[in-house]
Amino acid sequence: MTQSRLRAGFALFAALVLAIGVAACGGDDDDDGDGGGDTSANLIEENPDNNGVQVTVGSKNFTEQYILGEIYAQGLEAAGYDVKTQLNLGSEVIALRALEDGEIDAYPEYTSTALTSFFKTPPEDVPANAQQAFEDSQSEFEAEGLTAYPPTPFSSANAVGLLTSTAEDLGVSTISDLEGESQNLTLYGSPECRQRVDCLVGLEDNYGLQFEKFVPVDIGLRYEVLDKGQADLSILFTTDAQLSESDKYTILEDDKELLPAGNVLFVARTETADEAGPDFGETIESVQSNLTLEVMQELNARVDIDKEDPAEAAEAYMKEFGYIE
Amino acid sequence: MTTGSLATLPPLAQGGDFFRERTGTSCVEENGFFCFQWAADNIDSYVTPTLEQLYLVVLSVAAGFVIALALAVLSHRRRWLVPPLTGFTGVLYTIPSLAFIFLLIPITGFGTLTAVIPLTAYTLQIIYRNIVAGLANVPAASKDAGRGMGMTDRQLLWRVEIPLAVPEIVAGLRIATVSTVAIATFAFFAGAGGLGEPLYSDIEFKTNVIISGGLAILMAIAFDALLVVAGRFASPWRKVRPV
Amino acid sequence: MTVLAFLDAFTGALEFIFEGQQAGIAGRGTVGGLDQIGDLTLDHIEVSALALAGSLLLAMPVGMWLGHRGKGELLAVAIGNAGRAVPELALVAFMVAFVGVGLVNLTIALLILGIPPILTNTFVAIRQVDRDAVEAARGMGFSEAGIVARVELPLSVPTLMSGVRTAAIAIIATATIGPIAGVVTLGDLILGRNVYGDDGVLAGAIVVALLALVVELSLAGVQWLLTPRGVRLQRAPAGA
Numbered sequence: 097m098t099q100s101r102l103r104a105g106f107a108l109f110a111a112l113v114l115a116i117g118v119a120a121c122g123g124d125d126d127d128d129g130d131g132g133g134d135t136s137a138n139l140i141e142e143n144p145d146n147n148g149v150q151v152t153v154g155s156k157n158f159t160e161q162y163i164l165g166e167i168y169a170q171g172l173e174a175a176g177y178d179v180k181t182q183l184n185l186g187s188e189v190i191a192l193r194a195l196e197d198g199e200i201d202a203y204p205e206y207t208s209t210a211l212t213s214f215f216k217t218p219p220e221d222v223p224a225n226a227q228q229a230f231e232d233s234q235s236e237f238e239a240e241g242l243t244a245y246p247p248t249p250f251s252s253a254n255a256v257g258l259l260t261s262t263a264e265d266l267g268v269s270t271i272s273d274l275e276g277e278s279q280n281l282t283l284y285g286s287p288e289c290r291q292r293v294d295c296l297v298g299l300e301d302n303y304g305l306q307f308e309k310f311v312p313v314d315i316g317l318r319y320e321v322l323d324k325g326q327a328d329l330s331i332l333f334t335t336d337a338q339l340s341e342s343d344k345y346t347i348l349e350d351d352k353e354l355l356p357a358g359n360v361l362f363v364a365r366t367e368t369a370d371e372a373g374p375d376f377g378e379t380i381e382s383v384q385s386n387l388t389l390e391v392m393q394e395l396n397a398r399v400d401i402d403k404e405d406p407a408e409a410a411e412a413y414m415k416e417f418g419y420i421e
Numbered sequence: 422m423t424t425g426s427l428a429t430l431p432p433l434a435q436g437g438d439f440f441r442e443r444t445g446t447s448c449v450e451e452n453g454f455f456c457f458q459w460a461a462d463n464i465d466s467y468v469t470p471t472l473e474q475l476y477l478v479v480l481s482v483a484a485g486f487v488i489a490l491a492l493a494v495l496s497h498r499r500r501w502l503v504p505p506l507t508g509f510t511g512v513l514y515t516i517p518s519l520a521f522i523f524l525l526i527p528i529t530g531f532g533t534l535t536a537v538i539p540l541t542a543y544t545l546q547i548i549y550r551n552i553v554a555g556l557a558n559v560p561a562a563s564k565d566a567g568r569g570m571g572m573t574d575r576q577l578l579w580r581v582e583i584p585l586a587v588p589e590i591v592a593g594l595r596i597a598t599v600s601t602v603a604i605a606t607f608a609f610f611a612g613a614g615g616l617g618e619p620l621y622s623d624i625e626f627k628t629n630v631i632i633s634g635g636l637a638i639l640m641a642i643a644f645d646a647l648l649v650v651a652g653r654f655a656s657p658w659r660k661v662r663p664v
Numbered sequence: 665m666t667v668l669a670f671l672d673a674f675t676g677a678l679e680f681i682f683e684g685q686q687a688g689i690a691g692r693g694t695v696g697g698l699d700q701i702g703d704l705t706l707d708h709i710e711v712s713a714l715a716l717a718g719s720l721l722l723a724m725p726v727g728m729w730l731g732h733r734g735k736g737e738l739l740a741v742a743i744g745n746a747g748r749a750v751p752e753l754a755l756v757a758f759m760v761a762f763v764g765v766g767l768v769n770l771t772i773a774l775l776i777l778g779i780p781p782i783l784t785n786t787f788v789a790i791r792q793v794d795r796d797a798v799e800a801a802r803g804m805g806f807s808e809a810g811i812v813a814r815v816e817l818p819l820s821v822p823t824l825m826s827g828v829r830t831a832a833i834a835i836i837a838t839a840t841i842g843p844i845a846g847v848v849t850l851g852d853l854i855l856g857r858n859v860y861g862d863d864g865v866l867a868g869a870i871v872v873a874l875l876a877l878v879v880e881l882s883l884a885g886v887q888w889l890l891t892p893r894g895v896r897l898q899r900a901p902a903g904a
Contacts, residue, residue, distance in 0.1 A: 157858075186857055186858050187858035187859075189858070190857065190858060284846070286858075287843070287852070287855075287856045287858055287859045288856075288858040288859050290859065291695075291859060311765070311846045312843065312846065312848065312852070312856075313765055313846045314624070314844065316623060316624070316625060317624075317625050317760070317765065317846075320625045320760075320764070320765075321764070321765060321846075324763075324764040324765075325764075326764050326765060326766060326846075341443055341445065342445060390440070391439075394439065394440050394441070397441070397443065398441075401443060401449070401450055402441075402443075402449060402450075403449050403459060403463075403623070403626055403628075403629075405466070412439075416439045452761075511880075512877065512880075514833070515833055515876050515877055515880045516873045516876060516877070517833070517836060517837035517840050517872055517873065517876055518837060519837070519840050519841065519851070519854055519869070519872075520840065520854065520868075520869040520870075520872040520873045520876070521869075521873070522869075523854055523865055523866060523868070523869035524866070524869045524870065524873060526866075527669060527670045527672075527673035527674070527866060528669075528670045596748065599745065599748045599749045600748050602749070602751075603748065603749060603750060603751040603752070604751070605751075606751040606752075606753045606754060607753060616751075617751075617753055620753060620754060620757055621753065621757070624757040624760050624761055624844065625760065625761050626761065627761045627762060630754065630757045630758050630761045630762075631758075633754065633757075634751060634754030634755075634757065634758060637751045637754060638749055638750065638751070638754075641748075641749035642749065645745075645749075
């Protein structure tokens with residue numbers, strides 16, 4: 097008697113747990129696009145003149161880049177261009193080579209990366225002013241037969257990040273504070289971080305830090321390694337959704353200005369830009385005009401935290417601000 | 422989409438619906454063991470990779486079978502061929518799949534062919550070995566009976582020996598197919614798609630890993646079962662030996 | 665056209681291996697060169713050897729015991745089949761997602777891949793030893809352990825070593841994707857196009873393939889040495 101009562105009770109309990117679990121999983125994405133404000137002026141008109149022009153949009157290999165690539169691609173598509181995408185190219189070196197070879201026609205690049213990586217500017221000399229950085233990059237790109245369009249509102253930078261609890265335990269708030277401690281700390285970053293001056297190389301040379309170990313892992317794991325307690329320090333991006341969504345992570349202040357912030361410039365082959373006509377530049381500048389820091393973080397969050405497809409997130413952005421319907 | 426009356430997390434309204442309120446407690450945000458809602462919403466993104474993987478497996482095993490059969494038939498009357506061919510197919514099997522793919526890329530570029538070649542190569546050793554062993558195990562009595570009926574060598578091979586070797590051949594095909602399904606997860610490195618693509622795109626997301634990996638394993642099991650049934654049909658006179 | 669492109673790529677890879685190359689536009693120093701390749705190869709071997717040793721230690725005794733007693737055939741065979749069905753990439757991804765990155769987690773994945781072939785083949789090998797030989801040995805007064813060591817093992821070397829070789833290849837192949845789990849092996853070259861360039865990728869593929877072949881040949885040699893002369897004359901059994 098008691099046995100079957102127990103079984104029934106357990107079954108009911110299990111059913112309840114299951115139901116709550118399913119409901120909890122399903123309870124949180126309900127966004128009716130209310131689209132505050134008048135965004136009708138943003139709507140991209142298709143221009144039949146653009147119909148024959150083929151544009152291949154590329155991107156580098158992390159979330160923010162996928163989203164940006166999609167946004168630009170969807171915008172150009174709406175304007176009537178024949179758009180192909182080749183996202184997930186790799187690091188900036190690979191992307192630049194693809195651009196110069198004509199494998200892609202354009203991709204979004206950060207002014208800071210362009211200046212330090214392509215044009216050999218020391219990180220401390222990268223202009224903090226977005227317009228200045230843009231102009232410097234633009235003239236350098238022009239010499240390579242590439243056209244750089246004006247910058248996005250938001251900028252992003254590499255950052256040395258850690259769990260807030262670790263930061264409090266160590267009592268550090270700037271990167272220089274790590275001096276004396278870093279020999280006991282492990283740093284996790286992307287594989288190419290080992291070669292980059294705005295990453296491990298600079299941390300070792302400019303800040304004079306020696307780490308117990310540097311472990312190369314895919315960019316997509318930069319928060320997981322902190323969560324799982326394997327990394328003491330991890331290279332993060334200032335536009336990461338995880339930083340804005342919770343207090344769990346802290347980034348250390350870059351007191352020696354090793355990690356400059358960069359706005360995004362859409363960089364295209366000049367011949368493609370010429371062939372594409374005035375709509376090209378206009379569409380680009382229009383479509384990126386609403387990419388503020390908050391918006392970019394929200395988009396990053398949709399892909400990294402909500403696990404949405406970058407194309408989906410880009411489309412939501414385009415619709416929200418009235419670029420497409 | 423909200424589900425059920427037990428929903429305990431009503432969506433919070435705020436100025437600007439574009440910015441979502443994230444409480445940090447949803448299944449996806451916490452990277453829970455398996456997020457059913459996300460799986461249900463996104464399952465169709467796995468369809469194309471699954472079909473791509475299926476296609477690659479069928480193509481590679483079929484090609485492997487044809488080639489191995491040809492080699493085995495060739496070796497049937499020329500036993501001296503068996504050691505070198507076994508060695509050659511063995512060497513192909515030894516090369517790690519990822520290395521094989523990247524060795525081919527400078528030659529065959531990105532695409533299905535660059536994936537099919539290594540996948541086919543991996544099946545050769547096991548299928549070849551099993552066909553040869555199967556033919557060798559044909560009882561002498563059956564061959565005598567065939568010759569007694571006036572069969573030529575060729576008729577003997579195709580009407581007596583190969584049919585009797587079917588259980589062994591099917592055993593080899595089963596192993597080859599299951600292995601091919603597993604290796605085909607690397608195919609996306611060659612630009613040929615497959616379940617490896619969604620898998621690799623987000624390896625920290627538990628639900629994704631379970632779905633991608635799970636589908637591959639299920640595919641292997643399904644193929645295995647299919648071949649067992651096919652084997653029974655092809656050799657009804659024999660009880661299929663456990664492999 | 666493709667032949668030229670291939671030769672071009674091939675010479676680039678050779679240059680990478682022997683001389684090293686400039687680390688891209690952005691990088692400092694050189695990548696490649698015999699030193700770095702040598703280090704990576706050693707790392708790869710270490711990781712693989714550790715996992716292979718672990719697999720042998722865990723699987724062989726169990727396989728031998730089960731085979732000798734004649735029990736658990738279904739289990740041994742099932743484990744072997746299951747091991748084949750698990751995609752390496754999925755297994756490593758599973759470890760990374762659920763447990764984390766690092767050598768320990770990678771080694772667990774490698775063990776999961778290395779144990780099944782050794783277990784199954786050890787079981788089958790011992791099992792298929794002629795029962796008459798075992799009876800004769802019993803008659804001669806051998807202990808059970810003695811039978812295993814002096815009769816069953818030597819007679820089962822071909823099938824047994826076949827399992828070890830299969831495990832070794834699977835482990836070396838999976839160690840190639842070690843970088844996904846944060847363990848730097850030769851696979852770092854193949855997966856790290858950002859760092860090493862296309863030449864580095866091809867160089868990595870070449871070195872990994874060579875390493876696998878060398879290990880396979882060495883193990884084949886070991887098998888030849890361990891096989892008692894009488895058994896060598898038999899044809900090696902097929903399957904498994």
